[in-house]
Amino acid sequence: MSSLEVYINGSFYPKQEAKISVYDHGLLYGDGVFEGMRAYGGRIFRLQQHLDRLYESARAILLEIPMGSQDLADAVLETLRRNQLQDAYIRLVVTRGAGTLGLDPDRTSDPQIIIIADKISLYPDEYYQNGLEIVTASTIRNHPAALSPRIKSLNYLNNIMAKIEGKLAGCAEALMLNHKGEVAECTGDNIFIVRRGRLLTPPIDAGILEGITRNAVIELASSEGISVQELSFTRHDIFVAEECFLTGSAAEVIPVIKLDRRPIGNGQVGPITKQLIQAFHGLVRSEA
Numbered sequence: 001m002s003s004l005e006v007y008i009n010g011s012f013y014p015k016q017e018a019k020i021s022v023y024d025h026g027l028l029y030g031d032g033v034f035e036g037m038r039a040y041g042g043r044i045f046r047l048q049q050h051l052d053r054l055y056e057s058a059r060a061i062l063l064e065i066p067m068g069s070q071d072l073a074d075a076v077l078e079t080l081r082r083n084q085l086q087d088a089y090i091r092l093v094v095t096r097g098a099g100t101l102g103l104d105p106d107r108t109s110d111p112q113i114i115i116i117a118d119k120i121s122l123y124p125d126e127y128y129q130n131g132l133e134i135v136t137a138s139t140i141r142n143h144p145a146a147l148s149p150r151i152k153s154l155n156y157l158n159n160i161m162a163k164i165e166g167k168l169a170g171c172a173e174a175l176m177l178n179h180k181g182e183v184a185e186c187t188g189d190n191i192f193i194v195r196r197g198r199l200l201t202p203p204i205d206a207g208i209l210e211g212i213t214r215n216a217v218i219e220l221a222s223s224e225g226i227s228v229q230e231l232s233f234t235r236h237d238i239f240v241a242e243e244c245f246l247t248g249s250a251a252e253v254i255p256v257i258k259l260d261r262r263p264i265g266n267g268q269v270g271p272i273t274k275q276l277i278q279a280f281h282g283l284v285r286s287e288a
């Protein structure tokens with residue numbers, strides 16, 4: 001297959017030639033926003049919701065995206081077509097643009113709009129079949145008064161530090177708590193538990209990213225007749241839960257069978273998790 005083509009500000013470049021300035025504040029300071037989404041059968045799952053979240057993230061950091069939502073949607077779809085991808089992972093990035101060596105965002109110009117469409121790299125199938133083990137990171141999620149966790153900014157060091165802790169403990173994901181010690185989310189995924197037959201997930205004000213997969217699973221659970229509530233909980237609730245799983249655009253719905261080396265429920269992938277994984281696959285196919 002020919003080289004992937006990357007969209008930058010209205011033009012397409014072969015992957016190796018897709019470059020932006022080293023003076024870009026996205027690189028120098030992580031000053032910018034992004035989205036990660038998935039395409040199924042050539043259609044992007046919940047594209048409008050991803051775009052809405054991107055524009056909200058940008059607005060929250062006073063970054064004006066120099067392109068309307070409809071044109072950006074067209075650009076995303078064009079990037080997918082050009083690369084002849086049906087099932088793909090799409091990364092949409094908007095940086096503050098090149099500027100002077102100083103934090104001042106007013107001394108930058110030309111925000112860069114970058115769209116990369118590439119093959120999806122999934123977790124090994126083993127994890128979907130048998131479940132993941134996760135550990136609690138000592139790195140907490142961003143304090144909302146420092147930087148809102150609702151902003152999907154290019155500053156992911158907080159989550160990367162937690163991810164490193166997870167990997168050092170031999171786990172592919174790590175649980176992050178909020179500044180109150182409650183469960184927030186994992187480094188790139190939202191979390192759900194099943195307790196006494198009910199599905200629970202932390203509310204947005206627990207300091208999490210409002211995941212699009214999370215919201216889809218909440219809707220799915222309701223339509224499947226599973227009681228679902230957005231409620232704050234602690235690690236205790238996971239230790240005594242029957243089931244646990246994570247959701248994210250990249251991971252989709254993935255079971256968790258151990259937290260901090262302690263089995264959750266009977267240590268096997270649970271029936272409600274299996275039901276929701278199935279339902280999620282049905283949903284993405286039906287929307288594709």
Ligand code: PXG
Binds near residue numbers: 210251
């Ligand atoms: N929480 C956080 C902190 C995220 O970054 C999610 C939850 C899930 O949200 P969606 O909308 O995707 O259901 C995310 C987003 C990766 C990767 O490479 C994943 C995300 C972001 C960046 C990289 O796995 N997930």
